[in-house]
C-alpha cells in the first residue's frame with residue numbers, strides 16, 4: 181500500500197519515539213519518566229466512584245448526544261462563566277474526546293489544504309502534526325526573549341491564506357503564561373484580519389495567577405473570532421477517559437461538530453460523566469492538585485538550581501520545565517537517547533517543538549513523585 185506523504189514524510193510522533201527508546205533500555209535502575217505530561221496521581225474518590233456507577237447504568241454504552249451530555253455542557257459553561265467572570269451559554273460548549281480532538285475538529289473546520297496557520301514557537305507538537313496532516317502550511321511566530329509572543333510581529337506572517345492563529349497558555353513546552361493584554365492583542369489581530377484565534381487552555385488551572393485568564397468572553401467584538409479549548413485530563417487526573425471541550429460562537433461550534441460527527445460521533449459517555457463528577461464534586465481536589473503540581477515545580481527548580489550536568493532551566497510552569505542542555509556538539513536527539521539508555525531519564529527533545537535544534541529539552545516534572553525529583557540532579561550530573 182502507499183501511504184500519504186503528508187503523514188509518512190512530515191509527521192513524526194515524539195511520544196511514540198520516546199516510548200520506542202524505552203523499549204531499548206537494558207538498565208535495571210528505575211526510569212525517571214519526564215516525557216508525556218500525565219498526572220502522577222489518581223482521580224478523586226468522587227470521580228472514581230461515579231465512573232464505577234456509570235459503568236453499571238443501562239445506557240452507559242449508548243451514543244451520547246453529539247455535542248455532549250447536556251448536563252456537562254451546562255455545568256462546564258457555568259464553571260467557565262465563574263472562572264472568566266463572563267456569560268457563557270451551554271450552547272457555546274462542544275464536548276470532545278480530549279483537548280487534542282477539540283483542536284483537530286476546530287482546525288479542520290477552518291482550513292483546506294494549501295491554507296496557512298500560525299503557531300507560536302516553541303509549539304505544541306500535536307497542533308503542528310495535525311495541521312500538516314491536513315495539508316496546511318504552518319508559519320512559526322518566534323516569541324520575544326521572555327517566550328511571550330508579540331501580536332504585532334504576528335501581523336507580518338498573515339497572508340490571504342491564513343485561517344488561524346493558535347496560542348497555548350500556559351505553554352507546552354515552556355510553561356509560560358501569556359498575559360491577558362497580549363491575548364487580547366492577538367484577538368484584535370484575529371478580528372482585524374478575519375482569521376480565527378484558537379487559545380488552548382489545557383493548563384489554565386496550573387497558572388501562578390488566580391482569576392480570569394483573559395477577557396475574551398466579555399467582548400462581543402471577539403466573539404466570532406475566538407475559540408477556547410479545554411481539557412479535563414489534568415484538572416481531574418482522567419487523561420485516559422478522554423474528555424475536553426471547544427468553546428466558541430455558534431457557527432464555530434456547528435462547523436466543528438460536523439467534523440466530530442465523522443471522527444468520533446461524540447465524546448465517550450463515561451469520560452463525560454467523569455468530567456461532570458469532577459466539576460460537581462472535586463473542585464477543592466482540583467485546587468489542591470494544582471497546588472501539589474506547583475510544589476513539584478518548586479522542588480524541580482530547587483533541584484535544578486545548580487544546573488546539574490550543565491542542564492539549565494530556561495522557563496517553567498504548568499507541568500513543564502524547558503531546559504537547555506550543554507552538549508551542543510551532539511544533536512539533541514542523541515542527548516535524549518543517551519539520557520534514557522545511560523542515565524535512565526526520559527525526556528522529549530526540544531526539536532519536537534521547534535524547527536531548529538536549539539539544544540533544548542522538555543522535562544515534565546509533574547509526572548514525578550517528590551523523591552524522583554530529588555534523584556533527577558544526580559542522574560543529570562552523571563552525563564559526561
Ligand SMILES: Cc1ncc(COP(=O)(O)O)c(C=O)c1O
Pocket residue numbers: 217277278279280281304348352380382410411412413419423424
Ligand atoms: C497544550 C495541550 N493541548 C492539549 C493536550 C491534550 O489534552 P487532552 O488529554 O485533553 O487531549 C495536551 C496534553 O498534553 C497539551 O499539552
